[in-house]
Amino acid sequence: MHAPRNETYLNATVGIRSWLLTTDHKRIALLYFAGITFFFFIGGIAATLIRFELLTPGPTLGSADLYNRLFTMHGIIMVWFFLIPSIPTTMGNFILPMMIGARDLAFPRLNLTSWYLYMAGGLITLTALLLGGVDTGWTFYTPYSTFYATGYLILAVFGIFVSGFSSILTGLNFIVTVHKLRAPGMTWYKLPVFVWSTYATSVILVLATPVLAMTLLMLLAERVLHVGIFSPQLGGDPILFQHMFWFYSHPAVYIMILPSMGVISEIVPVFSRKPLFGYYFVVWCSIAIAVIGFLVWGHHMFVAGQALYASLAFSFLSYLVAVPSAIKVFNWTATMHEGWIRFDAPMLYAFGFIGLFTIGGLTGLFLAALPIDVHVTDTYFVVAHFHYIMVGGAVMGYFAGLHYWWPKITGRLYPDYWARFAAILAFFGFNLTFFPQFILGYLGMPRRYQTYPPEFQIWHVLSSAGASILAVGYALPLFYFAWSILRGPRASANPWGATGLEWSTRSPPPPENFATTPTVIRPPYQYVRGEPLMQAGDV
Amino acid sequence: MTAGTIWRCWLTLMLLLAATTASAFVPLGSLNLPVSLAIAVAKALIVLIFFMELRASRPLVRSFAAAGFFWLLIMIVLTGADYWHRNDTRAPIDEMPLPSR
Amino acid sequence: MSDRVLGIQYSTLAQERETVTLGMWAFLATEVLFFGALIAAYLNYRIWFGAEFIAAASLTKVALGTANTAVLLTSSACMAMAVITFDAGSKRAPVLWLAATALLGLAFVGIKGTEWFLEYQEHLVPALNFDLPRYGGIAEIFFIFYFCATGLHALHLLIGISLVSWLAWRIGTGRLQPGGSTTRLIGLYWHFVDIVWIFLFPLIYLAGRNM
Numbered sequence: 020m021h022a023p024r025n026e027t028y029l030n031a032t033v034g035i036r037s038w039l040l041t042t043d044h045k046r047i048a049l050l051y052f053a054g055i056t057f058f059f060f061i062g063g064i065a066a067t068l069i070r071f072e073l074l075t076p077g078p079t080l081g082s083a084d085l086y087n088r089l090f091t092m093h094g095i096i097m098v099w100f101f102l103i104p105s106i107p108t109t110m111g112n113f114i115l116p117m118m119i120g121a122r123d124l125a126f127p128r129l130n131l132t133s134w135y136l137y138m139a140g141g142l143i144t145l146t147a148l149l150l151g152g153v154d155t156g157w158t159f160y161t162p163y164s165t166f167y168a169t170g171y172l173i174l175a176v177f178g179i180f181v182s183g184f185s186s187i188l189t190g191l192n193f194i195v196t197v198h199k200l201r202a203p204g205m206t207w208y209k210l211p212v213f214v215w216s217t218y219a220t221s222v223i224l225v226l227a228t229p230v231l232a233m234t235l236l237m238l239l240a241e242r243v244l245h246v247g248i249f250s251p252q253l254g255g256d257p258i259l260f261q262h263m264f265w266f267y268s269h270p271a272v273y274i275m276i277l278p279s280m281g282v283i284s285e286i287v288p289v290f291s292r293k294p295l296f297g298y299y300f301v302v303w304c305s306i307a308i309a310v311i312g313f314l315v316w317g318h319h320m321f322v323a324g325q326a327l328y329a330s331l332a333f334s335f336l337s338y339l340v341a342v343p344s345a346i347k348v349f350n351w352t353a354t355m356h357e358g359w360i361r362f363d364a365p366m367l368y369a370f371g372f373i374g375l376f377t378i379g380g381l382t383g384l385f386l387a388a389l390p391i392d393v394h395v396t397d398t399y400f401v402v403a404h405f406h407y408i409m410v411g412g413a414v415m416g417y418f419a420g421l422h423y424w425w426p427k428i429t430g431r432l433y434p435d436y437w438a439r440f441a442a443i444l445a446f447f448g449f450n451l452t453f454f455p456q457f458i459l460g461y462l463g464m465p466r467r468y469q470t471y472p473p474e475f476q477i478w479h480v481l482s483s484a485g486a487s488i489l490a491v492g493y494a495l496p497l498f499y500f501a502w503s504i505l506r507g508p509r510a511s512a513n514p515w516g517a518t519g520l521e522w523s524t525r526s527p528p529p530p531e532n533f534a535t536t537p538t539v540i541r542p543p544y545q546y547v548r549g550e551p552l553m554q555a556g557d558v
Numbered sequence: 559m560t561a562g563t564i565w566r567c568w569l570t571l572m573l574l575l576a577a578t579t580a581s582a583f584v585p586l587g588s589l590n591l592p593v594s595l596a597i598a599v600a601k602a603l604i605v606l607i608f609f610m611e612l613r614a615s616r617p618l619v620r621s622f623a624a625a626g627f628f629w630l631l632i633m634i635v636l637t638g639a640d641y642w643h644r645n646d647t648r649a650p651i652d653e654m655p656l657p658s659r
Numbered sequence: 660m661s662d663r664v665l666g667i668q669y670s671t672l673a674q675e676r677e678t679v680t681l682g683m684w685a686f687l688a689t690e691v692l693f694f695g696a697l698i699a700a701y702l703n704y705r706i707w708f709g710a711e712f713i714a715a716a717s718l719t720k721v722a723l724g725t726a727n728t729a730v731l732l733t734s735s736a737c738m739a740m741a742v743i744t745f746d747a748g749s750k751r752a753p754v755l756w757l758a759a760t761a762l763l764g765l766a767f768v769g770i771k772g773t774e775w776f777l778e779y780q781e782h783l784v785p786a787l788n789f790d791l792p793r794y795g796g797i798a799e800i801f802f803i804f805y806f807c808a809t810g811l812h813a814l815h816l817l818i819g820i821s822l823v824s825w826l827a828w829r830i831g832t833g834r835l836q837p838g839g840s841t842t843r844l845i846g847l848y849w850h851f852v853d854i855v856w857i858f859l860f861p862l863i864y865l866a867g868r869n870m
Contacts, residue, residue: 634695
């Protein structure tokens, strides 16, 4: 029983209720797209204001208190309401079931519940931030956050707490789906790397987020009841909060990067017309990153007062976690070697990812060294490091995936030259924004400071100039994607000539994804002399 | 799982409960905590293996069950690394008593 | 959790049963880390504060705690009996065993409430009436853990009691037939709440009893 020729998941049923009460993973993905895009731009507005403030050494926009609230808002929104959900809830939701040959996720109603929890949490926190916000930084360190900070901390934290359940349920859904709903013949080693990456991400979502939930509850208990769990004036240990917070928040950064790595692993073979080099290494490195990523959180606390013995252990483990990431970079590079490279927009974003992630990752190794960290911790060096990974890495990966799967999701093509221009603009804007920050940090500029000595101004001006270029690079897709939906040429089932089950069904896909459940006979990325050997399935 | 198994397990759990409470009143010094935790682990394993039917479950289910506890162990051990060694080097101010409020 | 109508994502009933079971175990793993985080924090403070923290535990009511543990372990046995009698095709027996489970759960909550009331009378409730000069700041931190842990556990137990009662109604009115997974899944949740208590019991009640 399959859909008529022109029925897609977009037009199969109409009306607002068919969207808000949908259980179709593809529609839920679009619901998430809307939320993710919204929060990305809110966080981006905060970033714009921050970079504007930092143009002059003294106050530019307002008080230091306003500045504190701005960077807190930027961090909270970008971490919890953009980066963590970004690829898993949009591309994971849409593409993963198709990649494994399934008709939907294991628990579709749970999936919809996840979206509602995400939106509820996001709106609660946004309300808190717009009412006046919080000035603690996104890390909520105690006892400042629990005893001294003014603002809407309880509301903001509660929103994050609610959205945490969205993460947990999504991760749970993906894990169970990958274990139980693979099509016949789809063994683990025939799965595309994006599925492995999303699976690894989901393991982190499921095991780390509950710890955040408990940490935030204890934070709220201390704030509301004025009891001293983490506060030294009442005998508590502020470092305990940091341990609990970072036990989640460090794996969280792997939640943010692993899906992007998965996207890049999909894109590089297609646009090099070559099988992925070292498939087994790449998939097991994804798992290794997820596991070892749980062992390194103390590197955020080297100067916090943690025992030196623990710092040594965490430093060593942090060096270890870089190894699987580096292996992946080598494998992507080896994939491109002697390939037929095409420079479409997805590939340009992938190039950007590989270069910028490498720089970010290397600077992470600098930070893992205790003596260097003592010098540059809490400076712009750290800010630059994580933005290279999160923006140069994760966001580039998000845009790469967006451009790669756009034809499949919408059934439309976008203007390629505008897309390439946006990618290149974003790359240059990004580097101009964040490279000066490495220098700033090394020279001693602290993070989260509104005012600074005049000799730092030149670097801040360069950085802000870069930010304005980066903003254009991020805004451009809004326009050409909108144009593509309204006027863009229709896409075929497989415009990129890629392998993978998602390309064997039409664009946009029918509601049940496949007319008949496909049987998988070949491993992924089977390109021979630049052309794909297609998987079994219907077209 | 049969009724017989269930009630044999129940009896074992009751005996373990009696043992753990009794052992708390025996001065074993720093061993009191490991003993009571070991008994707790034994009780939990009985519930997991018999009542929750891990005995009859596939390896995948067992690995899911184990994963949560294993990850918790990571958290306890690595934070413990800090707290066990926090006082390795103490400054004079650390020797002063905490203010009583 | 409909046992008869198969979702489009499933090809067989057996696949659906295995999938939802796996889903429940994944959920329980998250709960292990949720409660576990609190327990880890407790353990670290126990190492950090040493004797004073352990001594604070002797202020809890070990007789009531032990009784409660016995109550909950028995309720798990009743829940297991409900599962096997329902599997065997009976209708009356599982309803009775489920009722016993829920009643024992309520008994637990009642005993817990009594303990909390006694602790309130003894000025051991942080943020309400904790007698700091008498007991000290470290004891207050112990009791913060005590109330957080037992409060969250009681909340999970109340949810469990609701689920068990709902299940008893479904089976008793004939709305639920054997062959599905609902009973087992609720059983897994109930047993898990029991396991949380199995670990909380020694940490809360059995420390500092021989000092």
